[in-house]
Amino acid sequence: MQSTYNKEPEIRISGEGHNLWSGYAAIGQEMAARLAGKAKAILTVECYPGVRIEEIVQGLQSTLMIGHLFHAEEASLGKEPLEALLAPYLTEDRVFGYMSPLELAQCYDPAKLEAIRAKVEAIREGLVVIIGFGASLVTRGDVLVYADLARWEIQLRYRSGELGNWLADNREEDILRKYKRGFFIEWRMADRLKRALLPDADFYLDTNRKDEPNLITAASLFACLDQAAYRPFRLVPYFDPGVWGGRWLEEKIGLEPRSNPYAWGFDGVPEENSLYFRIGASRLEMPAINLVLFRPEELLGEQVYARFGAEFPIRFDFLDTMGGQPLSLQVHPLTAYIRETFGMAYTQDESYYMLDVGDEATVYLGLKEGVDSEAMLNDLEKAQQGGFSFPAEHYVNVYPARKHDHFLIPAGTVHCSGCNGMVLEISATPYIFTFKLWDWDRLGLDGKPRPIHLEHGRRNIQWDRTSSWVEQNLVARAEPVGEGEGWKEERTGLHELEFIETRRHWFTGTVPHHTGGRFHMLNLVEGEEAIVESPDEAFEPFTVRYAETFIVPASVGAYTIRPAQPAADSKLATIKAYVRA
Template sequence: MNTLYNKEPEIRINGKDREIWAGYASIAAELRRKSEGQAKTVLAIECYPGVRLREIEEGIRLHMPIEAVFHAEDAAIDAERREAKMSRYLTDDRVFGYMAPFTVDEFYDESKLERLRERIERVSHGLVVIIGFGASLAAEPDVLAYADLARWEIQQRYRSKENGNWLAGNADEDLLRKYKRGFFVEWRMADRLKQAVLPRADYYLDTNAKDRPVMATAGALFAGLEQAAAQPFRLVPYFDPGVWGGTWLEKHIGLEPKPHPYAWGFDGVPEENSLYFRYGDIRMELPALNLVFFQSAHLLGERVVERFGAEFPIRFDFLDTVGGQPLSLQVHPHKAYIREHFGMAYTQDESYYMLEAEDDAVVYLGLKEGIDAERMIGDLEKAQQGGFTFPAERYVNAYPAKKHDHFLIPAGTVHCSGTNGMVLEISATPYIFTFKLWDWDRLGLDGKPRPVHLEHGRKNISWERTTAWVNDNLVDRVEPLGEGDGWTEERTGLHELEFIETRRHWFTGKVPHHTQGTFHMLNLVEGDEAVVESPEGKFEPFAVRYAETFIIPASVGAYTIKPGSGSRSGRLATIKAYVRS
């Protein structure tokens, strides 16, 4: 078991230990201090959708008197108008919508807001709390707090049916539809509001753990973000069971056994992963997206920001089929298609790096020569209707896969991982845009057929990507680039159609790297432990272990990687990804 893998990586923040409070008693004491000497204090608690509003209200009230509480959502437009606004962007599809351009004020009634402000104004003394998603619209507060939580925690609340979507009353609805509403509408709107409100907030409130809030001054939060964007760091990983899951993650990372095996491991997806900031004895969890939003240039680099905006365009994740089943046969949309149909600016180009592989591991990639496209689509349609098994190997190449092989998968290429592979997936970020073509005659963990999007898929298959083209363009494209004292560098892809550059370094000594004005995302794919250092002493030495993904911000500039003291193997290797110039 690889117990060295750190499942709870932290960033220790310097100099702000006195600007953080854990638990409602300590938070209330700080709020009392903040309001001392004032006859009336208006506290606005702006919230990300999914925050437990009642818990916050009751938790504060338990430790300090509150004269009045107002709920921002009382001023929202009615349900019929909300649904009419959202319907075009939600669509009838179970999985896919269209990226919505809304801001939160579009869902509030100005006359209701004005009446709410008048009610707040009529309270003459004491602590007055306005809380909810949109609370900052309802008052000019004396104290402004922002209550936040991570995307993964939101999804857990969807799954447990504790929460539905914002004002939707749909806690019991299909999980995929709840996720779709969050992804395409709510989270986009909430992220725009966060970017506007948080820089003027007094406090930041971490509400991820039930009844265990953590509050920091906004100054302490932003100091932490600034520090994180100047040093190597890791995201907080999470792991999820799936119908095709394997045994590698549980065995080698030391995960709690589940009734269904782990299929996915996410330790390099800033849109969904968290960060842990450690201030003295208190740990605070925050969405990694906060770093992307508020330290864009230092983290991503100006060239990447100019191209993608405040988005982290690369992700690393794990796909575990060791002792499990194949992934669904799938294809990703072309750039023009994803832009036209879903409102995304770029598409899900990707690759499979084989972190581990059993002797019989395969990757399905590209189409065989001379196949009949209409016959293949006809067979896929019959398989979707049931009673017919799609003959995948009649149409799709199956390549033997061994450890350290790298398979390139530009959008439009039919592909999936077969059984007995442990894949490090290196991908562009719009990661829900997978068009399943066939799912090997199985049901999802919910007992329902997993969604197949054959109509989208057939319009995006690049039929010319057959065996000869795949062999020339997508398999075994290793190009030696250079070497030094104790290291060699190779280019392993990606294809010219993709914007991600990947480099592999084999090393027994110290390897020089430089960000060249863009972020680097890396994984230690061989060896027990490596250490990242700054030649200029900009940051403390940073240790990484086998299979850990880590990020080097653009602002770091020069850095080195060398074998760590805990490394028992001779030769180590990293795979590095960045945005190609």
């Protein structure tokens, strides 16, 4: 069957006056028009770390006569003082750092900034361009442009070797260490600056695609955010190969075949996914996190925002082992541990919803009765030394997995997906905090051993999560909670230790929903196509297809979901997650 999964979902923006300039020639002409009539004009281009600064400079020079160019980073602290400032948050660990509270201004030398300001002030005529991550610390200028890109694009630039971290000569460094520096330090500083600065900017520059920039006024950008915050929408998905990957995503989603199979699919992670805005004949790409940063109450709801701040606390993603290998045997940190050790406010509770299964699909979950903790840890340590394979089945429960089973995984529970499963992972958002205990004697795609964190693991494994407790609390729970004409609602979890509530709706007719002031994240887990509608036509009907994840902002309130075609003979189903009251 031809896949109907939409890999490029767009939010179509209505209304007039939302101009979009594409390409450096058009952008340069608009800048020239905005600065016309000034003997001396200052153009400040503030950049998210990872933006191709030289590309922007060259692109503008093709149209504008730049008289004076200043790179903001010339005023930074310098390599040694900067590394000393960042060291407590980087740590020696390959994967994990500590969540940095730093502001970008702390990475700059006030005297050097003042020296650049003095030079700029002394200029009497011509176009002055100040650019870089921190350009706005010099001056706002006559025109302020914010240049942005998505974190997934940054990761691709890390991987290709094109990009190192900000002010770090590390383009060839291990991708995990580059990602760590971005995740724990750079992106946190950048988001703080963006949230403070973008409302004061004149323009927003989309730099996700090489030599294909798009410029929009900041006023129009915020109008786009306003429209997105009051309707259902999808994020732009991306898919990634992995050592344990299967073939389901390639075959069912219709992805380009890869020599290394796809392991992950991310279509519900606002911190890393993008949004596409369709504005007339043009399309703007923007990091989805911007909607969270600038419209948190409308998107999240007042209570969720008060609890988590401007963060989207739930994510949906795919784990494909169909015809592949098991994930690493792993455990996630307890809340107190993640707070004290990594500076995170909440932890990575999660669950596995079996979107599809093959023959003999399994899930590893919890420990067997009577497990000797020291013996298990000794065997894990022995396996790490090589020449010994950890006997996972001796210590860990292995459960058969059927389509639509839901396995709950509160932090501290040993687990992993086995072979021949297509998992919709429903999780809290701190998604890099996986302590691998055992990786089945294999190497990563880079030919290096994947990082194992036994010391972290031993401090978080809950040894009382054994067979009887797991089977009573975590395996395939489905409690009927409501029904109406053509629909039935079930509570499938999550465990009381987790803050996420999940509800499954089976339906052949129209299902009423209400956000209750909290955002909903859903996936169509059964059926080809459904329609999401507003009872009072507050938004246009929204189409979702099999396996697509979508978000309903808290501001929406009442909405309905129905089959796109009459479904008397076949049921559709959605799984819905939201923050429990």
